[in-house]
Amino acid sequence: MKKVYSSAAAALDGVLKDGxxxxxxxxxxxxxxxxxxxxxxxxxxxxxxxxxxNCGVDDFGLGILLSSRxxxxxxxxxxxxNAEFMRQYLSGELELEFNPQGTLAERMRAGxxxxxxxxxxxxxxxxxxxxxxHKDFDGETCILERGIVADLAIVKGWKADESGNVVFxxxxxxxxxxxxxxxxxxxxxxxxxxxxxxxxxxxxxxPGIYVHRLIQGEHEKRIEQRTTRKEA
Amino acid sequence: MKKVYSSAAAALDGVLKDGxxxxxxxxxxxxxxxxxxxxxxxxxxxxxxxxxxNCGVDDFGLGILLSSRxxxxxxxxxxxxNAEFMRQYLSGELELEFNPQGTLAERMRAGxxxxxxxxxxxxxxxxxxxxxxHKDFDGETCILERGIVADLAIVKGWKADESGNVVFxxxxxxxxxxxxxxxxxxxxxxxxxxxxxxxxxxxxxxPGIYVHRLIQGEHEKRIEQRTTRKEA
Amino acid sequence: xxxxxxxxxxxxxKELQDGWYVNLGIGIPxxxxxxxxxxxxxxxxxxxxxxxIGPFPYEGAEDPDLINAGKQTVTDLPQTAYxxxxxxxxxxxxxxxxxxxxxxxxxxxxxxxxxWMFPGKLVKGMGGAMDLVAGVGRVVVVMDHANKAGESxxxxxxxxxxxxxxxxxxxxxxxxxxxxxxxxxxxxxxAEGVSDEELRASTEATxxx
Amino acid sequence: xxxxxxxxxxxxxKELQDGWYVNLGIGIPxxxxxxxxxxxxxxxxxxxxxxxIGPFPYEGAEDPDLINAGKQTVTDLPQTAYxxxxxxxxxxxxxxxxxxxxxxxxxxxxxxxxxWMFPGKLVKGMGGAMDLVAGVGRVVVVMDHANKAGESxxxxxxxxxxxxxxxxxxxxxxxxxxxxxxxxxxxxxxAEGVSDEELRASTEATxxx
Numbered sequence: 034m035k036k037v038y039s040s041a042a043a044a045l046d047g048v049l050k051d052g053x054x055x056x057x058x059x060x061x062x063x064x065x066x067x068x069x070x071x072x073x074x075x076x077x078x079x080x081x082x083x084x085x086x087n088c089g090v091d092d093f094g095l096g097i098l099l100s101s102r103x104x105x106x107x108x109x110x111x112x113x114x115n116a117e118f119m120r121q122y123l124s125g126e127l128e129l130e131f132n133p134q135g136t137l138a139e140r141m142r143a144g145x146x147x148x149x150x151x152x153x154x155x156x157x158x159x160x161x162x163x164x165x166x167h168k169d170f171d172g173e174t175c176i177l178e179r180g181i182v183a184d185l186a187i188v189k190g191w192k193a194d195e196s197g198n199v200v201f202x203x204x205x206x207x208x209x210x211x212x213x214x215x216x217x218x219x220x221x222x223x224x225x226x227x228x229x230x231x232x233x234x235x236x237x238x239x240p241g242i243y244v245h246r247l248i249q250g251e252h253e254k255r256i257e258q259r260t261t262r263k264e265a
Numbered sequence: 266m267k268k269v270y271s272s273a274a275a276a277l278d279g280v281l282k283d284g285x286x287x288x289x290x291x292x293x294x295x296x297x298x299x300x301x302x303x304x305x306x307x308x309x310x311x312x313x314x315x316x317x318x319n320c321g322v323d324d325f326g327l328g329i330l331l332s333s334r335x336x337x338x339x340x341x342x343x344x345x346x347n348a349e350f351m352r353q354y355l356s357g358e359l360e361l362e363f364n365p366q367g368t369l370a371e372r373m374r375a376g377x378x379x380x381x382x383x384x385x386x387x388x389x390x391x392x393x394x395x396x397x398x399h400k401d402f403d404g405e406t407c408i409l410e411r412g413i414v415a416d417l418a419i420v421k422g423w424k425a426d427e428s429g430n431v432v433f434x435x436x437x438x439x440x441x442x443x444x445x446x447x448x449x450x451x452x453x454x455x456x457x458x459x460x461x462x463x464x465x466x467x468x469x470x471x472p473g474i475y476v477h478r479l480i481q482g483e484h485e486k487r488i489e490q491r492t493t494r495k496e497a
Numbered sequence: 498x499x500x501x502x503x504x505x506x507x508x509x510x511k512e513l514q515d516g517w518y519v520n521l522g523i524g525i526p527x528x529x530x531x532x533x534x535x536x537x538x539x540x541x542x543x544x545x546x547x548x549x550i551g552p553f554p555y556e557g558a559e560d561p562d563l564i565n566a567g568k569q570t571v572t573d574l575p576q577t578a579y580x581x582x583x584x585x586x587x588x589x590x591x592x593x594x595x596x597x598x599x600x601x602x603x604x605x606x607x608x609x610x611x612x613w614m615f616p617g618k619l620v621k622g623m624g625g626a627m628d629l630v631a632g633v634g635r636v637v638v639v640m641d642h643a644n645k646a647g648e649s650x651x652x653x654x655x656x657x658x659x660x661x662x663x664x665x666x667x668x669x670x671x672x673x674x675x676x677x678x679x680x681x682x683x684x685x686x687x688a689e690g691v692s693d694e695e696l697r698a699s700t701e702a703t704x705x706x
Numbered sequence: 707x708x709x710x711x712x713x714x715x716x717x718x719x720k721e722l723q724d725g726w727y728v729n730l731g732i733g734i735p736x737x738x739x740x741x742x743x744x745x746x747x748x749x750x751x752x753x754x755x756x757x758x759i760g761p762f763p764y765e766g767a768e769d770p771d772l773i774n775a776g777k778q779t780v781t782d783l784p785q786t787a788y789x790x791x792x793x794x795x796x797x798x799x800x801x802x803x804x805x806x807x808x809x810x811x812x813x814x815x816x817x818x819x820x821x822w823m824f825p826g827k828l829v830k831g832m833g834g835a836m837d838l839v840a841g842v843g844r845v846v847v848v849m850d851h852a853n854k855a856g857e858s859x860x861x862x863x864x865x866x867x868x869x870x871x872x873x874x875x876x877x878x879x880x881x882x883x884x885x886x887x888x889x890x891x892x893x894x895x896x897a898e899g900v901s902d903e904e905l906r907a908s909t910e911a912t913x914x915x
Contacts, residue, residue, distance in 0.1 A: 060754040060755075060773075060777075060791065061754075061773065061777040062770075062777075063754070063770060063771065063773050063777070064771065086791070109831060110831050110832060110833050110834065111830055111831035111832070111833040112830060112831050113828075113830030113831065119828055131829075131831055131832060133832055133834070133835075133836035133837050134753060134791070134795065134832070134833050134834035134837060135753070135791075135794075135795025135796075135798055135799055135834060135836075135837030135841070136795075136836075136837065138790075138791035138792040138794070138795050139378070139380070139792055139795060139796070139799075141792065142587075142792035143383070144591075145587065145591045145593075146371070146586075146587030146588075146590055146591045147385065147386065147587070147589075147590030147591040147592060147631075147632050148371070148383050148384060148385060148590070149384050149402035149403070149405065149407055150383070150384045150400070150402060150407075151375070151380050151382070151383040151384070152380060152381050152382045152383070153379065153380060153799060153840070154379065154799070154840040154841070155799060155836050155837045155840040155841065156836050156840070157840065157870075157871060158818075158868055158870065158871030158872075159836060159867065159868045159869065159870065159871070160867055160868075161832075161836060168382070170381035170382060170411075171381070173381065175381055175382075179402075191771075194575075194576070196540075196549075196575075196576035198576065198578050200467070201467070201788075201790075202467060202771045203466075203467065203756075203769065203771040203772040203782070203788055204752070204754050204755050204756050204771060204772055204773055204774075204788060205770075205771040206467075206755055206788055206789065206790045207754050207755050207790060207791045208790070208791045209790065210790035210791075210792065210793075211790060211791060211792040214587070214591065229575045229576050230575030230576070234435075234549070234573055234577040234578050234579050235432070235433070235434060235435065235438075235468070235470075235579050236467070236468050237578035237579070237580075238467075238790070240548050240578035240580060240588070241540070241548065241576060241578065242518045242540070242542070242548055242588055242593045242594075243588070243593065254770035254771070255770065256768060256770045256773075256779060257773070257777040258773070258776065258777045258778040258779065259768055259779055260762045260768075260778035260779050260780075261762050261763055261764060261765040261767075261768060261779070262761055262762040262763070262764060263764075263765075264764055264765075292545040292546075292564075292568075292582065293545075293564065293568040294561075294568075295545070295561060295562065295564050295568070296562065318582070341622060342622050342623060342624050342625065343621055343622035343623070343624040344621060344622050345619075345621030345622065346568075351619055363620075363622055363623060365623055365625065365626075365627035365628045366544060366582070366586065366623070366624050366625035366628060367544070367582075367583075367585075367586025367587075367589055367590055367625060367627075367628030367632070368586075368627075368628065370581075370582040370583040370585070370586050371583055371586060371587070371590075373583065374583035374796075376800075377796065377800045377802075378795075378796035378797075378799055378800045379796070379798075379799030379800040379801060379840075379841050380799070385590060385631070386590070386631040386632070387590060387627050387628045387631040387632065388627050388631070389631065389661075389662060390609075390659055390661065390662030390663075391627060391658065391659045391660065391661065391662070392658050392659075393623075393627060423562075426784075426785070428749075428758075428784075428785035430785065430787050433579075433581075434562045435547075435560065435562040435563040435573070435579055436543070436545050436546050436547050436562060436563055436564055436565075436579060437561075437562040438546050438579055438580065438581045439545050439546050439581060439582045440581070440582045441581065442581035442582075442583065442584075443581060443582060443583040446796070446800065461784045461785050462784030462785070466758075466782055466786040466787050466788050467788050469787035469788070469789075470581070472757050472787035472789060472797070473749070473757065473785060473787065474727045474749070474751070474757055474797055474802045474803075475797070475802065486561035486562070487561065488559060488561045488564075488570060489564070489568040490564070490567065490568045490569040490570065491559055491570055492553045492554075492559075492569035492570050492571075493553050493554055493555060493556045493558075493559060493570070494552055494553040494554070494555060495555075495556075496555055496556075
């Protein structure tokens with residue numbers, strides 16, 4: 034049972050379908066599955082609903098799927114970095130479902146964990162709560178949020194072994210773990226694939242059971258806000 | 266803000282209270298907070314409710330709190346290893362709330378994560394579902410389970426740094442992570458405390474934010490079922 | 498005649514498919530690991546927080562930090578990953594485990610399973626069994642066809658408290674293999690030396706087709 | 707007179723207590739990190755998956771895998787731990803973060819907070835703000851007392867869509883410090899050169915006592 038594919042296009046072969054729901058890892062441009070996004074762009078799959086905290090920038094990350102009008106709907110917490118996003122949204126071409134960031138992460142985690150719904154205080158008394166079931170727990174009002182199960186998860190790790198065990202690096206872990214878990218199929222791109230047995234089994238962030246297909250590739254890893262201090 | 270205490274008794278000073286709810290890590294005798302259990306035994310705290318997957322054996326682990334009648338109620342999934350447990354339970358001296366193992370782990374995780382309730386298919390149509398709210402999700406009937414927030418969590422790690430970041434070893438991680446997270450106060454015993462900065466920040470299993478007090482000590486680490494194979 | 502424990506385990510091992518992640522219960526199901534077919538790579542999950550269970554350790558190499566869900570000392574494999582119990586059951590409940598092979602006290606023709614409690618007897622607890630049957634992709638039960646009193650354990654309705662409702666897909670006993678289908682059980686295979694009549698006669702559940 | 711941005715940040719920093727885990731929002735709250743009092747050890751959480759945010763990197767040492775919630779490059783510290791987003795918000799929602807210091811568009815006397823959306827304008831999203839105000843132990847808002855039109859942002863009722871209901875504990879503006887109490891706001895402290903009358907006159911919300 035080989036999980037390693039030769040390219041992003043090969044790893045997505047037979048998996049993409051118009052109208053599907055894709056969960057994508059990454060926060061801003063940090064830890065995004067840039068190679069798989071490019072391959073989806075090239076495949077031309079359309080009417081996509083994408084659950085992702087952000088939507089990239091105009092010419093990088095998920096933003097390139099906006100320019101090509103492949104995205105019908107976003108489920109996100111923050112989309113401020115993208116002019117084309119705003120244009121399509123304000124003109125009604127793009128549907129947008131805002132989720133509080135933690136609720137979005139937990140919805141993905143829940144979907145992957147077989148939890149169809151959970152209660153949270155987050156968003157009570159705000160537009161987020163509208164139309165959602167309310168329930169009191171020990172005097173505290175909560176709303177019911179639903180787990181997300183995606184048709185496909187696309188995520189980006191640092192290293193993976195051939196059996197699909199993945200490790201992430203620093204804050205590039207972010208949404209990649211919950212996104213991967215909520216995908217019926219999960220395709221993962223990494224900077225390096227190492228032989229099975231090379232990773233310490235106590236250090237695995239995403240066990241291979243969650244990862245169905247794997248590619249290694251070169252990553253641009255663009256920085257959104259380069260902020261530095263002066264040498265002392 | 267020092268988290269490191271000199272002994273289990275010192276780390277529990279001011280924390281123990283009759284009638285409290287304690288979440289304990291460990292699976293069988295693997296990864297149990299044996300030093301903290303002994304210290305609770307010596308402190309004589311009573312009427313305890315303990316959320317723990319198992320209840321030790323007669324003379325080790327939580328079993329020693331049974332012999333001394335310090336436990337009023339157990340929330341567990343499996344208690345088969347303990348004759349005294351069965352005696353007290355059948356005679357009505359001990360209350361027992363069975364939880365499916367995954368539900369127990371998820372209830373702890375939820376309590377720590379500010380999720381007061383979640384839905385699960387586990388236990389539907391069984392005694393576990395009796396008296397619990399039922400709700401259908403996409404045609405699948407689920408029951409509502411509640412998050413557990415414990416007054417105190419007692420857990421056992423392998424190594425910790427002085428800031429409270431903890432790493433576990435192999436299957437000794439088990440319930441220690443969810444138990445730690447659901448405690449209003451979490452006391453952790455480890456085999457070795459290392460200087461802050463010694464652990465790789467990508468390898469932390471339990472971030473220091475969850476750990477309020479920390480002790481280092483000698484562990485017996487008893488094996489319950491020593492099973493071996495013959496040399497080939 | 499009929500299958501012995503090892504033959505039942507060997508038959509159950511034929512259920513495994515290459516690349517699957519599988520959970521094996523205690524008892525006969527544990528023996529299935531000894532019969533995994535050539536060329537089929539299966540990763541065994543242990544619900545106490547491990548994917549990739551290896552064989553028992555050599556004497557002297559037992560590690561108290563490395564046990565399976567039956568609390569036996571085990572070893573790891575190159576693909577092993579460890580995780581905590583909430584993560585372990587997240588993958589079970591989330592349907593990531595393709596199959597669980599479990600023992601049973603009773604199975605009913607509608608797929609109901611009872612394997613954790615004899616009322617009035619010592620009750621040890623359900624452990625992870627309720628989570629497994631509710632969560633995994635496919636549930637295969639391996640058990641003796643009859644209890645010690647010679648009564649069928651394959652029933653019209655379970656009499657013991659359930660572990661799960663309508664959860665069993667396939668039943669493997671010493672007498673043969675049956676699938677839970679619309680209206681009852683379908684005989685898939687007979688054990689060596691067991692006739693169709695014999696299996697039917699030994700089974701309380703409705704056999705269809 | 708009144709406090710400038712840095713003075714507001716310095717005042718907010720006095721809210722911090724030794725050993726606390728704290729989340730700082732974007733804008734003035736970020737500056738609070740520069741004023742943490744001597745002897746007070748505070749660990750900063752970044753909701754994208756980090757405890758223990760260090761200073762900005764030196765030029766050339768930026769790491770694209772290491773950013774804060776404002777997407778700025780940062781560094782780590784000896785006590786740093788990384789985790790995924792679901793874990794990050796588990797600790798936020800679970801009340802493990804002692805305090806969040808956040809900016810605001812409007813705050814009301816009942817503790818309502820609006821800081822994510824001007825209807826009709828570009829809507830960027832709430833990010834983690836709703837989770838933070840619902841989950842952390844204590845919410846301190848740091849903002850200018852008035853908007854650009856000179857109107858009070860400290861109101862009887864918020865007019866903008868809420869981030870959270872009854873969530874703010876303390877408000878620090880350029881004019882002073884106010885607590886949300888029964889019946890309205892209580893003045894805790896006046897900024898240098900600001901009189902009690904001046905603060906009251908600049909505030910739409912009810913000031914009690």
